[in-house]
Amino acid sequence: MIAIVRNISPRMAECELTHVERQPINLALAEKQHEEYLDALRRLGCEVVYAPDLPHHPDSVFVEDCAVVLDELAVIARPGAESRREEVFSMAEALEAYREKVFYIEAPGLLDGGDVLRVGREIWVGMGGRTNADAILQLQAMLRPFGYVVIAVPLKGGCLHLKSAVTQVAEDTLLLNPDWVDDHHFQDFNIIETDPDEPGAANALLVGDTVMFPVDYPLTALALAEADIELLLVDNSEVIKAEGGVTCCSVIFSKG
Numbered sequence: 001m002i003a004i005v006r007n008i009s010p011r012m013a014e015c016e017l018t019h020v021e022r023q024p025i026n027l028a029l030a031e032k033q034h035e036e037y038l039d040a041l042r043r044l045g046c047e048v049v050y051a052p053d054l055p056h057h058p059d060s061v062f063v064e065d066c067a068v069v070l071d072e073l074a075v076i077a078r079p080g081a082e083s084r085r086e087e088v089f090s091m092a093e094a095l096e097a098y099r100e101k102v103f104y105i106e107a108p109g110l111l112d113g114g115d116v117l118r119v120g121r122e123i124w125v126g127m128g129g130r131t132n133a134d135a136i137l138q139l140q141a142m143l144r145p146f147g148y149v150v151i152a153v154p155l156k157g158g159c160l161h162l163k164s165a166v167t168q169v170a171e172d173t174l175l176l177n178p179d180w181v182d183d184h185h186f187q188d189f190n191i192i193e194t195d196p197d198e199p200g201a202a203n204a205l206l207v208g209d210t211v212m213f214p215v216d217y218p219l220t221a222l223a224l225a226e227a228d229i230e231l232l233l234v235d236n237s238e239v240i241k242a243e244g245g246v247t248c249c250s251v252i253f254s255k256g
């Protein structure tokens with residue numbers, strides 16, 4: 001597996017924030033935590049590949065929002081936050097080495113990769129503040145010929161991205177915050193709910209059979225452990241202050 005990542009911008013503290021209040025970000029700690037995150041990816045079998053640094057883009061470490069990579073193709077996103085639109089071009093260059101077919105979401109479409117959850121041939125796309133219906137129609141038209149089904153899912157208030165609200169934690173199991181997305185969209189799955197005191201805890205990163213998960217959400221970690229889910233815990237406090245999670249700092253795909 002390849003994991004495309006990027007170094008943290010020295011301007012990370014100026015990141016976009018939508019639903020959380022700004023708190024000071026400790027840049028040195030953020031960099032240390034990012035190194036540990038990359039080590040964790042390597043331990044889980046990923047080859048870590050760096051996209052070029054974008055020091056002037058505060059949110060550029062959140063590479064997940066720039067692209068969706070499937071076995072057959074890559075889709076370059078068009079981020080909903082205007083300050084982030086330029087981030088995608090260097091991701092496109094990085095991905096061209098791995099996928100022959102590279103499609104682009106075009107204006108007026110807006111899509112953040114954090115709104116895209118894929119399990120098998122089904123792709124759920126969150127409609128909140130970052131992704132619009134036009135992009136979802138573009139995605140449907142791009143992916144239908146490859147046998148994917150694209151399903152639009154409305155997000156509830158307070159939720160930045162679909163994957164802030166729901167992620168896969170085992171082959172047939174999702175971790176979900178019911179205050180941020182309705183579980184009826186995911187009827188074929190077992191659902192583990194986040195602890196009500198940890199609304200941000202639904203963002204988990206499944207790599208192989210292991211879930212990378214923030215130590216910052218101990219109650220939800222306990223619920224996952226009780227469900228026999230193998231966890232690799234990482235400290236993610238500084239990314240969380242930037243309204244990010246464990247999925248958003250990498251784009252992981254099979255080399256092909």
Ligand code: CIR
Nearest residue numbers: 015016062114242243244248
């Ligand atoms: C933003 O608001 O765009 C960034 N501060 C956080 C993006 C996190 N991305 C993600 O969860 N996929």
